[in-house]
Amino acid sequence: MKMSISRRSLLQLAGLGSLATGVGALTGRPAATPEPAANAAMGHHAGHAMGAVGRVSTETFDPMSFLRAWNFSDLPEQERARFYRETPQPDGSLLREYELFAVDREIEIAPGIFFPAWTYNGQVPGPSLRATEGDRVRVNFVNQGSHPHTMHFHGWHSPDMDGSMPEHQVAPGERFVYEFDAEPFGLHLYHCHAVPLKRHIHKGLYGAFIVDPKTPRPPADEMVMIMNGFDTNFDADNEVYAVNSVAHFHMADPIAVSLGQVVRIYLVNLTEFDLINSFHLHGMFFQVNRTGTSLEGRELTDTLMLCQGERAILEMTFRYPGLFMFHAHQSEFAELGWMGLFKAGEGPLAT
């Protein structure tokens, strides 16, 4: 509501006091003093009031199962075979074939807020793809969307597999096969590289591409977290921030982890419009393995900053039971949805 008293308006904070004092004298109490009791009470409850209200539907996209799914492992065997096939190669490596398609779909990014997304396989982020170093990766890509799209992988590949040049754009209804060897090992990503790039990325065309070293990393409770954001009102600024798309999802539904077990987070930043994003974990420290290109972490910290497209593998072990908050250490992002909880408990993982 705009209300202006134009000719009369004079923003003079100190001024009311002079007038109000007169009334205070009349009524026997100061007119313009703060209400400390009420304010204190509000402060006490404020912590519970922050956050999106309600729950999203998890029928078409469940952030909890996305977290620990790769190569369509969240699908029933029969259905999974439609999207992912492994064929052993003579040299002991695997040919990994993927069926990916771009499609326009409305997704729920906060309770009751629906975003007209461009997706890979109907979900944002797109399916997490995972191979071992040296494997052959073949992605049969079909564009079922309304605009030209591509798949641009980070990793070694020849220029014609880059999905970035004008001639690489896959028109609606057309298909393209991306094929390359998975290397180097590390945590990578894929995203649409059609122009305008900014729109194709922020509409939701991205996902994680994990390449495991030939000697696997030690066993751990592994999960994929893609930091993202959504501009819902076309002002080139995000109204929702999250990991894996849904604002404050893991505040209401904490991620269960086991005490003493290594937790490995594949963290990718695909936030559009903002230069950087970050990850902060409460109550403990984690090892940072930037781009995942080493076999172990080389930096112990509790806060990590990543630019768009940057990624890191984080490893941590929970020492105390209970709830541990994690969020962007940019308060604005945290309060606009990029905030969640781990719930550490005894015994084997109950998920």
Next chain:
Amino acid sequence: MQPETRKRWLIGMLPLALLGGLVALILRTGLADSIRGEAPPLEVLSFQRVELTPAGFVVEVLNDGPDPLRIAQVQVDEAYWAFTIKPAGELGRLGRARLDIPYPWVKAEAHAIRLVTSTGITFDHEIPVAMTTPQPGWRFAGLFALIGLYVGVIPVALGLLWYPLVGRLGPRALGFLLALTIGLLLFLLVDVTHEGLEAVKSMPAAFQGLALFAFGIGAAYLGIEAFGAWLAKRQVGAGAAWVTALLVAIGIGLHNLGEGLAIGAALGLGEVAMGKLLILGFTLHNTTEGLAIVAPIAKTPTSLARLLLLGLVGGLPTIAGAWLGGFVYSPTLSVLFLALGAGAIAQVIVQIAKGMAADRPLADSLRTGPVMAGLFVGFVLMYTTGILIQ
């Protein structure tokens, strides 16, 4: 019924009946939808009132767009925040809803409320200076009455004290004084019109603020014209001069009602704080209004009681306006009152000018030196005292 009458009725009703059929056709077929195509819903949400309570914010909104919408989330200062909404669910065209948002707002600081609809469209309201919204009660009623007294009643009363002086003036000086009054009123007319047009901008588009404003001006002008004629006919009081003075007082009173409304609303919504300078400005500014009221009765003996009545008619509405503005403000109400003020003042200007002209053409009476000087001085007086309250 005569056959001729029946025929007239039939002819008169025929286009209306056909119109009804057309409306039914548009509503029952998908005609409108097919013209519209796949255009997304047009969402427009208008903030009607935002109150600050010790517990947080109370927000009243109105769906000012052609399509229904659904408020999905609330952000306060760029954070998703808890809220309850009544009624929940879809908000139809011109539907109203009330949101309660518990929030630890900070006194004297700015806050921003953003409502996010199901399609992600956002509607923003800014609170420039957070202060508890006055609730109807003795304390704030007293505060607003005091403000009204300062800026309306006392200044007008002070102006009336010139009455004995204006009685002793010659015709040229009196002409100057009446012209000065017109100058003052012209300034107020410009001012109140400006305020009204500003207020129109904050009204929901569906209520067509400009049309309402124009209607209000016309209604007030004609209403006061009729009231003046009625008074004159009944020979109430001391004749034409007294009627003119009373009408001037009414016009100024309506203007001050609008002024009080703006002050009360701004104070109530924490958008302005009255400073010493502002109070001083209003006092100086409005004292000239008292002068305008007594000028028409300069040569007419008038009792103290009547003078008092004129003062109250001119000044008291400021208090009423402050109460209305502070407690039940709405942009629509504001536009309506400002329009009444503009119409009343316009009528009074015409009334005084006619009185000055008497039987001569109006232009002749305005051409004289004292009159032109009066018009000029009146405007400049308002302009310079106006600087204080800008």
